[in-house]
Amino acid sequence: MRSQFSYLLLAVLGLKNGVINTGNSTGRFADINGIHTQEKVEAIIASSISSLRKQFGAKKIGAVGYCFGGKYVARFLAPGGGLDAGFTAHPSGVTTDEWAAVGGPLSIAFGTLDGSNTPAQRAAAEAIFTTKNLTFQTTLYSNAEHGFAVRTDLSIPQKKFAQESAYFQAVRWFDAWIK
Ligand SMILES: *[C@@H]1O[C@H](CO)[C@@H](O)[C@H](O)[C@H]1NC(C)=O
């Protein structure tokens, strides 16, 4: 399936000026969370949204966030945050308060093997969205680990399916909600 619409795409690198420790994952995450504080990341996103509207004349803005980025999709989908729709795959560190504050259409791709989104956490998010009557979609892919929508073992059929489907899920979502 192809998107029937073309979108202006702005890739926002939340990890600006980041010198990421590539030695080991403990060091890498310490750097991501230490250098890339919520405040700094939010400043980058807010200026990106602002320039999309002012310089590029964007009327509607959808955001895609993987892992770390998922939290910011949720935060900026709160009323007044500047986004019109969002998609996230295997989000990390999103609190129930952040899910509860979401006001715009939100689609999420979860994987069964992702320890960052346990069954209880997924159920809690879905219950919040349902109670709020949010326009939302959650999809759960089997044999899909944290990060699957970005990088996975494409030689394994379930993982390949999960990655491709998460992409189509995002495209369909934006075709439905920000065209
Ligand atoms: C991982 O990186 C951190 C930060 O640089 C370092 O303190 C730690 O010793 C490293 N751990 C291993 C097992 O190499």
Ligand SMILES: *[C@@H]1O[C@H](CO)[C@@H](O)[C@H](O)[C@H]1NC(C)=O
């Ligand atoms: C939920 O949202 C839909 C679509 O916006 C609306 O038609 C419906 O009335 C809402 N339901 C409740 C219980 O508010």
